[in-house]
Amino acid sequence: xxxxASIDFEALKFKNSKPxxxxxxxxxxxxxxxxxVLESWALSLYSxxxxxxxxxxxxxxxxxxxxxxxxxxxxxxxxNSQPLEQAVLGIGIQDNVEIGxxxxxxxxxxxxxxxxxxxxxxxxxxxxxxxxxADL
Numbered sequence: 001x002x003x004x005a006s007i008d009f010e011a012l013k014f015k016n017s018k019p020x021x022x023x024x025x026x027x028x029x030x031x032x033x034x035x036x037v038l039e040s041w042a043l044s045l046y047s048x049x050x051x052x053x054x055x056x057x058x059x060x061x062x063x064x065x066x067x068x069x070x071x072x073x074x075x076x077x078x079x080n081s082q083p084l085e086q087a088v089l090g091i092g093i094q095d096n097v098e099i100g101x102x103x104x105x106x107x108x109x110x111x112x113x114x115x116x117x118x119x120x121x122x123x124x125x126x127x128x129x130x131x132x133x134a135d136l
Contacts, residue, residue, distance in 0.1 A: 009114045013083040017101035020088065020120050027088070027120040031135035034110040034117055037089065040097035040132070050107045057111040070104035084109075087119040091128050 020027045041047055042055065049067060050058050063071060077084055087106035092098040099106050102119075109117055116134040130136065 007078065007112055007114075009109070009117070012078075012109075013081070014086040014118065015083040017085050017088050017120070019101055020086070026122055026124075028123045028126055029086075029118055029120055030126070030129060030133055031116050031118050032089070032129065032132045033134045034106075034114055036132045037097050037099075037106075038110060041099055043094055043096040044092060044098055046098075050103070057107055059111055067104060071108050074105055074108045078112075087117070089119055089121050089129065089132075091125060097129075097132065 016024070038051070038055075038057070042051055049064065052058055052062065058067075059071065060068065074084060084105045085102040087102040088100040090098045090100055106117060106119065121129050
């Protein structure tokens with residue numbers, strides 16, 4: 001699936017990640033602005049794995065083999081209309097966004113052009129994500 005592929009992001013199906021499945025009462029689903037999340041996540045110690053120095057999201061051969069394989073599995077799931085694991089965000093030690101579970105899903109969908117995405121955050125941290133929300 002190419003970056004220019006036409007995807008109805010509103011029609012995507014998601015499933016809960018393991019942390020949310022294990023403790024559903026501790027999480028809340030919110031919709032976020034992917035560009036704002038990426039801008040903050042670029043400060044993460046792990047962003048180099050998925051973000052080029054010019055700020056673009058890596059794809060294909062630019063990714064390390066394990067991330068490339070994850071991205072290929074996500075693309076295949078999209079082509080087969082299978083549900084994708086919903087990402088979980090947190091706040092890192094440098095007060096930036098960290099993408100926990102389903103990082104590859106979030107970044108692949110952002111790479112493909114998703115402007116907003118539903119995901120989970122801890123209820124106790126909900127206020128930390130006010131500036132990233134697309135549903136307020």
